[in-house]
Amino acid sequence: MAIPIVFFHVDLDAFFAAVEQLDNPAYRGKPLIVGGDPDKRGVVSTCSYEARAFGVHSAMSAIRARQLCPQGIFVKGRMHRYHEKSCEVMKVLDEFSPDIQQISVDEAFLNMSGTEKLFGTPQEAATQLKKRIHDETGLTISVGVASNRYIAKIASDLSKPDGLVIVPQGTEAAFMLERKLTEVWGIGEKSRERLAEAGLCTIKEILPCPERLLAGVLGNAGASFLYSAVRGIDPGIMSGEVASRSISAERTFYQDVYELETLETMLLELSIELMYRLLDEGLYGKTVSVKIRYSDFRTVSAQATGETAIQDSSDLFKRSRQLLHKKLEKGSRVRLIGLAVNRVEETPPAEQLHLFDDGSTKRKQQVEQAVHRLEKKRGKRLVTLARLIRPNNGEND
DNA sequence: TCTGGGGTCCTAGGACCC
DNA sequence: TCTGGGGTCCTAGGACCC
Numbered sequence: 433m434a435i436p437i438v439f440f441h442v443d444l445d446a447f448f449a450a451v452e453q454l455d456n457p458a459y460r461g462k463p464l465i466v467g468g469d470p471d472k473r474g475v476v477s478t479c480s481y482e483a484r485a486f487g488v489h490s491a492m493s494a495i496r497a498r499q500l501c502p503q504g505i506f507v508k509g510r511m512h513r514y515h516e517k518s519c520e521v522m523k524v525l526d527e528f529s530p531d532i533q534q535i536s537v538d539e540a541f542l543n544m545s546g547t548e549k550l551f552g553t554p555q556e557a558a559t560q561l562k563k564r565i566h567d568e569t570g571l572t573i574s575v576g577v578a579s580n581r582y583i584a585k586i587a588s589d590l591s592k593p594d595g596l597v598i599v600p601q602g603t604e605a606a607f608m609l610e611r612k613l614t615e616v617w618g619i620g621e622k623s624r625e626r627l628a629e630a631g632l633c634t635i636k637e638i639l640p641c642p643e644r645l646l647a648g649v650l651g652n653a654g655a656s657f658l659y660s661a662v663r664g665i666d667p668g669i670m671s672g673e674v675a676s677r678s679i680s681a682e683r684t685f686y687q688d689v690y691e692l693e694t695l696e697t698m699l700l701e702l703s704i705e706l707m708y709r710l711l712d713e714g715l716y717g718k719t720v721s722v723k724i725r726y727s728d729f730r731t732v733s734a735q736a737t738g739e740t741a742i743q744d745s746s747d748l749f750k751r752s753r754q755l756l757h758k759k760l761e762k763g764s765r766v767r768l769i770g771l772a773v774n775r776v777e778e779t780p781p782a783e784q785l786h787l788f789d790d791g792s793t794k795r796k797q798q799v800e801q802a803v804h805r806l807e808k809k810r811g812k813r814l815v816t817l818a819r820l821i822r823p824n825n826g827e828n829d
Numbered sequence: 830t831c832t833g834g835g836g837t838c839c840t841a842g843g844a845c846c847c
Numbered sequence: 848t849c850t851g852g853g854g855t856c857c858t859a860g861g862a863c864c865c
Contacts, residue, residue, distance in 0.1 A: 467833080468833060468834095473831090473832080473833075474833065475832070475833050475834090476833095477833080477834095477865090478865095490865080491832085491833085491865095492830080492832085493830060493831060493832055493833090494833095495830070495831080495832095496830040496831080496832090497830095499830075500830095535865090536864085536865050537865080538865080539865080617863095617864085618863070618864085619863090620862060620863050620864080621862090621863090622861080622862060622863085623862075623863085651839070651840065652839090652840090653838080653839055653840085654839080654862090669837095669838085674837075675837090675838085676837090677836090677837090678835095678836075678837085679835085679836085680834085680835065680836075681834080681835085682833085682834060682835080683833095683834090684832095684833060684834085719857090721858090721859095729831085729832075731860085731861090732859080732860080733858090733859065733860075734858085734859080735857080735858055735859075736857095736858090737856090737857070737858090767832095768833090768834095770834090772835095772836095
């Protein structure tokens with residue numbers, strides 16, 4: 433007989449807030465909100481269940497969160513610490529399955545197929561796993577169990593916190609039939625609006641629709657995704673390899689700005705930040721894109737692919753500055769500026785020989801790398817371009 | 830209520846080549 | 848002197864997720 437396929441989806445409950453409450457007993461049992469500054473333009477990253485009782489939730493503006501929950505404790509996130517705790521959790525997961533797929537700092541899939549002899553039934557295995565995580569890290573998890581990743585992912589969300597939902601093999605379609613459209617992972621607000629316009633508000637209404645009809649509403653990819661999802665079949669977006677990578681950094685200004693110099697200064701800072709990350713991870717890229725969000729939230733971008741890989745931060749700044757000038761509407765107020773390097777690779781792209789290159793770019797790159805190494809060692813920034821040392825450039829943090 | 834930051838994937842249209 | 852079809856790459860914008 434074939435071994436039944438069993439996937440666990442493990443999701444840490446209110447992860448950032450739970451870590452803060454773990455590290456600081458004074459926060460326990462209190463409405464704790466991790467995220468941006470309510471006095472600036474921050475949003476809620478994660479909040480404790482005590483805060484959720486007031487209606488506070490992730491992605492809500494921090495100002496709104498404070499209105500709903502004036503007694504809430506607002507703290508800034510400590511990503512470094514969350515990564516540490518995340519590693520502790522993943523270590524425990526490693527002992528339950530050789531096939532683990534971490535999909536974010538607080539989530540992972542475990543292929544538990546064939547582990548029955550070691551851990552018992554899925555119910556027994558999940559119960560052990562939850563206990564071990566709690567005993568060893570002080571955190572609680574919610575677990576979804578199903579014959580495919582997609583259903584497991586949806587299941588883990590249903591009885592948070594400290595939940596366990598098992599969807600037995602063969603009942604996937606019936607399980608999906610009971611779901612609300614808002615519980616369907618991958619279908620967001622815009623897609624729900626479009627479906628509603630087509631008279632499709634429930635899974636029951638979507639089921640009889642041919643894929644062709646759905647394609648008219650959501651496009652080919654969206655239709656194919658939803659057609660599988662409502663039938664309890666894994667649409668496959670959780671298992672694919674990443675085709676290309678990009679790295680990006682962006683800043684929302686504390687107040688909207690219109691001075692070109694302020695925008696350029698921020699772009700330079702972002703260039704330095706991104707270049708350090710490229711060097712740090714040993715990545716190369718030649719496609720740069722600049723994003724501008726205006727005060728009315730209109731967002732535009734400009735992108736260009738150079739002939740050679742980005743050499744150093746001043747090269748990155750030069751390229752991004754050109755894009756900024758190309759795209760910026762003069763006189764419009766800007767609330768956010770962003771910079772990205774797209775399609776980064778681990779090997780340098782083959783470049784044409786530069787007949788007149790005297791080797792200065794290579795030297796600049798070496799200097800930058802050396803400075804970066806030193807800074808990493810000492811944990812602070814040593815060299816700053818003069819342009820960045822200004823009393824106030826209107827930046828958010 | 831006035832909307833962060835870091836990502837991935839999809840689509841449509843244009844350029845270019847054979 | 849008016850013009851096919853397919854493939855691939857690039858760009859801009861949008862949707863979605865954590």
